Amino acid sequence: xxxxxxxxxxxxxxxxxxxxxxxxxxxxxxxxxxxxxxxxxxxxxxxxxxxxxxxxxxxxxxxxxxxxxxxxxxxxxxxxxxxxxxxxxxxxxxxxxxxxxxxxxxxxxxxxxxxxxxxxxxxxxxxxxxxxxxxxxxxxxxxxxxxxxxxxxxxxxxxxxxxxxxxxxxxxxxxxxxxxxxxxxxx
Numbered sequence: 001x002x003x004x005x006x007x008x009x010x011x012x013x014x015x016x017x018x019x020x021x022x023x024x025x026x027x028x029x030x031x032x033x034x035x036x037x038x039x040x041x042x043x044x045x046x047x048x049x050x051x052x053x054x055x056x057x058x059x060x061x062x063x064x065x066x067x068x069x070x071x072x073x074x075x076x077x078x079x080x081x082x083x084x085x086x087x088x089x090x091x092x093x094x095x096x097x098x099x100x101x102x103x104x105x106x107x108x109x110x111x112x113x114x115x116x117x118x119x120x121x122x123x124x125x126x127x128x129x130x131x132x133x134x135x136x137x138x139x140x141x142x143x144x145x146x147x148x149x150x151x152x153x154x155x156x157x158x159x160x161x162x163x164x165x166x167x168x169x170x171x172x173x174x175x176x177x178x179x180x181x182x183x184x185x186x187x
Contacts, residue, residue, distance in 0.1 A: 003128040007137030008144075010124060010176070014117045015145035023111055024146035031100035033150050039104025040146050041139070047112045048121045048138045055125025055134075065184055067126050072180035074123045079174035081116050083167065117142055127180070 015021050020040075027036045058067055112118050121138045128134050 003130050003133040004137040007121075007124045007128065007134050008141040010120055011117050011138040011141030012145045014120050015142050018115065018117060020108060020111050020115060020117070020142075021146055021149045023107060025149050027100075027104050027107070028150040031104065035100045036104050036150065037143065037147055039101050040108050041143050042101075043105040043108035043112065044139050044142045045135075047109055047118055048135055048142070051118050051121035052125040052131050052135050052138075055122040056131060058122075059126060069181060069184045072177045072184060074119065074177070076174050076177035076181070079170040079177060081170075083170045 024036060024040060027039075117138070121134070124138060125131060125134050
């Protein structure tokens with residue numbers, strides 16, 4: 001249960017203010033929110049399955065202590081990365097002939113490639129042994145954060161202090177990274 005809760009919270013917090021969260025909000029203004037969430041779910045499930053597999057594959061070729069140290073440093077990096085606001089770069093304006101579900105799914109899958117939530121998922125797969133709980137936690141964390149963005153954005157018209165939430169999420173990543181790095185270095 002700790003694995004699920006940890007991975008859920010990490011990806012949920014990493015997604016706050018992320019470009020894919022902004023993309024969710026933008027698509028929800030064009031398409032039905034239910035279709036947008038389904039597209040996000042499908043794209044995230046595929047993307048994070050690949051990320052979890054990559055994280056586990058790394059442990060086969062690289063010594064675990066080195067991987068854990070790199071993962072700890074990456075969490076610190078994610079925290080620092082989270083301090084800067086992200087902006088959409090036209091992903092929501094592209095016209096697609098595939099319909100809303102495929103349009104959202106493809107846009108999310110591509111936008112998530114190399115994104116901090118995908119990289120966090122790789123690191124979490126290294127940190128925790130149960131790949132199924134890591135996958136479930138990361139996918140649901142991302143979908144929940146994006147659903148919240150859609151709901152809050154539509155209802156409150158972006159009057160939530162996103163900067164404060166982003167700073168809090170960044171601090172949690174940095175503290176977790178420092179704690180993990182300390183545990184690796186102490187043995």
